[in-house]
Amino acid sequence: MAEIDKIGTAEAHKSPGQQVLGEERAEALRGEPPTVPEPSTISPLAGAVKDAAIAAGIAAALFLFFIGQKTDLVTGGLGLRSRWGAFIIAIAVIFAGRLTISLLFSQQYKVVEFDLSATIGKTVGAPLAARFGGLTRYFGTAALTAALFYPFILLIGFPQQDKQFIDLGVLVLTYIMLGWGLNIVVGLAGLLDLGYVAFYAVGAYSFALIAQHFEVGFWIALPVAGMLAAMWGLILGFPVLRLRGDYLAIVTLAFGEIIRIVLLNWYTFTNGPDGISNIPDPTFFGLEFKRGDENLPGIFGMKYDSAYKQAYFYYIILILALITNFVTLRLRKLPLGRAWEALREDEIACRSLGINTTNTKLTAFAIGAMFGGFAGSFFATRQGFISPESFTFIESALILAIVVLGGLGSQIGVVIAAIVMIGGFELFREFANYRMLIFGGLMVIIMVWRPRGLITAREPSAVLKEKKTIGADMVAQGEGH
Amino acid sequence: MEYFVQQLINGITLGSIYGLIAIGYTMVYGIIGMINFAHGDIFMISAFIALITILAIGVTGASSIAFILLALLIVLVIAMTFTAAWGWTVERLAYRPLRGSFRLAPLITAIGMSIVLQNFVQISQGARVKPLQPVISGGVTLMRGQTENGPIVVQLSYMQMIIIITTIVLMVAFSLLIARTPLGRAQRACEQDAKMASLLGVNVDRTISLTFVMGAALAAVAGLLFVLFYGVIDFYIGFVAGIKAFTAAVLGGIGSLPGAMLGGLLIGLIETFWSGYFTVEYKDVAAFSVLVIVLIFLPSGLLGRPEVEKV
The missing domain is CATH 1.10.3470 (ABC transporter involved in vitamin B12 uptake, BtuC)
Structure with a gap:
C-alpha cells in the first residue's frame, strides 16, 4: 500500500543512486554499501502535513475543471455551473486521506509504529502460505x-x-x-x-x-x-x-x-x-x-x-x-x-x-x-x-x-x-x-x-x-x- | 478530382490530430517499453479542459479576431498545463510503483486507469455529448468543379489551416527539444539504456515523468484542436482515438517521433478515403486492419529500428 501513495514524496530525499529502476536496483548496488537517505531535518508530523498539502494542491489542479465546474446543456449551447463546495470537499478528502496514510504507513513520516503489511503478513499471510x-x-x-x-x-x-x-x-x-x-x-x-x-x-x-x-x-x-x-x-x-x-x-x-x-x-x-x-x-x-x-x-x-x-x-x-x-x-x-x-x-x-x-x-x-x-x-x-x-x-x-x-x-x-x-x-x-x-x-x-x-x-x-x-x-x- | 483533393485535406487534418496523440504513445513506449493505454483518455481529459476553459472565458464565434486568437492561446496554455498534471499523476500513481515488475503489470494498471478516467469524467460531467458552437468559422475556396451530382467546392477552412500549421510548428519545436536540449539528451539516454544513464547521473525517474508530461501536453494540443474542429465531445472519445493513435505510432515505427507523425497522417488519410469512397461504418475496421497488417508484415514499422531479442 505504501508505494501507491507516493504523490509528492520529495525526490530530494533520495540520492541519485537510489533511483535506479526497481528490479535493477539491487543489482546496481551489489558490492557497495547501500546508500542511506539523509536524515530529514523537519519533524515527521510537519513533513507529513507538507506532503499532504502537496497532494491536495495537485488534486486541486486535477479537480478544478472536473469537479469545480460542470458543463450543462442550456438553451443556445453549453453553460457552466460552479460547484465549489464539492470541489473543496474533494480536496479536503484527499488531504485527510493522504495525511492518514502517510502517518500510518509511510516509512518517512510514520509516527505510529504500526506496519500494516508486515502485521498482515505475520498474522494471516504466513499461516495461510x-x-x-x-x-x-x-x-x-x-x-x-x-x-x-x-x-x-x-x-x-x-x-x-x-x-x-x-x-x-x-x-x-x-x-x-x-x-x-x-x-x-x-x-x-x-x-x-x-x-x-x-x-x-x-x-x-x-x-x-x-x-x-x-x-x-x-x-x-x-x-x-x-x-x-x-x-x-x-x-x-x-x-x-x-x-x-x-x-x-x-x-x-x-x-x-x-x-x-x-x-x-x-x-x-x-x-x-x-x-x-x-x-x-x-x-x-x-x-x-x-x-x-x-x-x-x-x-x-x-x-x-x-x-x-x-x-x-x-x-x-x-x-x-x-x-x-x-x-x-x-x-x-x-x-x-x-x-x-x-x-x-x-x-x-x-x-x-x-x-x-x-x-x-x-x-x-x-x-x-x-x-x-x-x-x-x-x-x-x-x-x-x-x-x-x-x-x-x-x-x-x-x-x-x-x-x-x-x-x-x-x-x-x-x-x-x-x-x-x-x-x-x-x-x-x-x-x-x-x-x-x-x-x-x-x-x-x-x-x-x-x-x-x-x-x-x-x-x-x-x-x-x-x-x-x-x-x-x-x-x-x-x-x- | 475535386472530391479527392477535399478528402486529402480532411485526411491531413485528421491525421495531424492522430499524430499529436501518437507522439505520446511512441515516447512512452520508447523510454519504458510499455503501452500507455490511458493516453487516449488523457486526450479526452484535455478536450474537456479546453472546452470548459473556452466556456469560462466566454469566447464565441462573434468575438473579434484578436480576442479569439488571444483567448485560444490562453486556453492552449491552460489545457497543456493541467493535462500535463493529469499525465504526471497517472504515471506517479499507476506506473512508477510497478517499474521493474513483470511486463503485463503496468499494462493492466493502464487499463484500470483508462476505466477510472472515463468514469470520472462521466460522473463529474455527465454522459451526454457536449456540443460547442464553432469559434472559428469560414475558409478559403481552393477549387470549384462540376460533377453529375451538381457543383462541388473544395474548401480549406481556417480551422484546418490552424490545425495543420500548429502541428507543423509543434513537430519542429519538439524535434529540436529532443535533439538539442539537455532534457532531450537525457531522454534519449534513458531510451537506450536506463541503467547506464542512471549510473552516469541522469535522473531516470524524473526523465520518465517529464516524458509523460510532454506526451500529455501534446495530447492537450490535439484535444483543443479536436474540440474546435469537431465541436462535439463526450467521455468516450479517448478510447477509439487512443487505439487509432497507437496504430499510427506502430505504423510509423514505435519509438520514432517522425514515424509517429507519418503514421498519424497515413491513418488519417486511410480513414478519410475509406469513408469517402467506401463505407463510413467500416472506417474503424479499416484502421484496425492496417494495424494488424503492419504488425504482421512490418513489425518494426515504417521508420522504426528492428528489435533484436536476446537471451
Whole structure:
C-alpha cells in the first residue's frame, strides 16, 4: 500500500543512486554499501502535513475543471455551473486521506509504529502460505460442495428471492468459466489477450444463428459454436502469434473491436444493433421447462416455477465450468500444458529446446477460444436475446481483470475474484457509474499492491517426490513474450 | 478530382490530430517499453479542459479576431498545463510503483486507469455529448468543379489551416527539444539504456515523468484542436482515438517521433478515403486492419529500428 501513495514524496530525499529502476536496483548496488537517505531535518508530523498539502494542491489542479465546474446543456449551447463546495470537499478528502496514510504507513513520516503489511503478513499471510496446498484443496472441495447445493438451499430456504440469487449464481459461474478459459491463454501460455470477448461473441452468435436458421437445439448447437469459436481462434491467432506480448495485446483488442463492428453493421446476417431474439431454451433430454403436464416439472407432478428453469441453467453452466477446469488441470499435466508454461517463462529457451512455439501458442489460443465459445452460447440461451452491445471491450477488460486479480494461472484465484467482483457489481447495481470507477481503481490498487494477483503461490505442475509450493516471485510468471 | 483533393485535406487534418496523440504513445513506449493505454483518455481529459476553459472565458464565434486568437492561446496554455498534471499523476500513481515488475503489470494498471478516467469524467460531467458552437468559422475556396451530382467546392477552412500549421510548428519545436536540449539528451539516454544513464547521473525517474508530461501536453494540443474542429465531445472519445493513435505510432515505427507523425497522417488519410469512397461504418475496421497488417508484415514499422531479442 505504501508505494501507491507516493504523490509528492520529495525526490530530494533520495540520492541519485537510489533511483535506479526497481528490479535493477539491487543489482546496481551489489558490492557497495547501500546508500542511506539523509536524515530529514523537519519533524515527521510537519513533513507529513507538507506532503499532504502537496497532494491536495495537485488534486486541486486535477479537480478544478472536473469537479469545480460542470458543463450543462442550456438553451443556445453549453453553460457552466460552479460547484465549489464539492470541489473543496474533494480536496479536503484527499488531504485527510493522504495525511492518514502517510502517518500510518509511510516509512518517512510514520509516527505510529504500526506496519500494516508486515502485521498482515505475520498474522494471516504466513499461516495461510504454510498450509497453502491444503487450503487450496479444502477450499476447492468446500466451494464445489457449496456450488452443488446452492440452488437447493435457495429454493427451500429463501423461496421469495430464489430466482434473483440463482440468477446471480449463474452470472458468477459464467464469469468463472470465462475466467478459466482466458486463464489458459493468459495464465498458462502467457499471451495477453485483450479481445477475448470476440470468441464469446462468436459463440453466442453461432448458437443464435444456427438455432434460428436450422432449428436445432442447444445441445447440438453448443459443440458447433465451440468449434466455430476455436476455428476463429486459429484464424485470428495464426498471423499474430509471432508478435511480442504487448503488440499481441493491442492486435487482439483490435480484432475484438473489428468483430463487434462487423456484428453491428452486417445487418442482413446479424440483424445489426437490433440483435437476435427468441433464442430457444435448452431442453432436458427433449423435455422443455414450461407450464403443462407434458413438460418438465409437470411430468413429475410438480407445480411449475420459473425458478426451476433458473436452477437448470445453473447446473448447465456449473457443469460447463467444471469441464473447463478439469480440462485445464489435465492439460497442464500433458506435454502440451507444460510447453505452455515453459513458453510463458522463456520463449527463446523453448525454441532452442525444439518446442514449436507457434503451434503451442495456437493450441492455447484455440482451446481458450473454444471455452469462450461455449460460454457465449450458454449466454445466448440464458438471455434469449443477444446484441453487439453485450460484447464491448469493457467485457474483455472485466474477464482479464478477474484472471489477473485472482492470480495469473491460479484456478481458485479466478473463482474468488469472480465471486468478489461480479457479486460486488450486482450488490452495487444502483451506483452504476461509481462501480465502474471503483472497479478501475481496484484494478490499479490491487496491481500495485500485489502485482501477481491475490493468489500468488502456485502448485508445481510436475513434481519430484513431494510437492513444494513455489512463490510466484521465483518465476517470471506471465511475462508475455 | 475535386472530391479527392477535399478528402486529402480532411485526411491531413485528421491525421495531424492522430499524430499529436501518437507522439505520446511512441515516447512512452520508447523510454519504458510499455503501452500507455490511458493516453487516449488523457486526450479526452484535455478536450474537456479546453472546452470548459473556452466556456469560462466566454469566447464565441462573434468575438473579434484578436480576442479569439488571444483567448485560444490562453486556453492552449491552460489545457497543456493541467493535462500535463493529469499525465504526471497517472504515471506517479499507476506506473512508477510497478517499474521493474513483470511486463503485463503496468499494462493492466493502464487499463484500470483508462476505466477510472472515463468514469470520472462521466460522473463529474455527465454522459451526454457536449456540443460547442464553432469559434472559428469560414475558409478559403481552393477549387470549384462540376460533377453529375451538381457543383462541388473544395474548401480549406481556417480551422484546418490552424490545425495543420500548429502541428507543423509543434513537430519542429519538439524535434529540436529532443535533439538539442539537455532534457532531450537525457531522454534519449534513458531510451537506450536506463541503467547506464542512471549510473552516469541522469535522473531516470524524473526523465520518465517529464516524458509523460510532454506526451500529455501534446495530447492537450490535439484535444483543443479536436474540440474546435469537431465541436462535439463526450467521455468516450479517448478510447477509439487512443487505439487509432497507437496504430499510427506502430505504423510509423514505435519509438520514432517522425514515424509517429507519418503514421498519424497515413491513418488519417486511410480513414478519410475509406469513408469517402467506401463505407463510413467500416472506417474503424479499416484502421484496425492496417494495424494488424503492419504488425504482421512490418513489425518494426515504417521508420522504426528492428528489435533484436536476446537471451
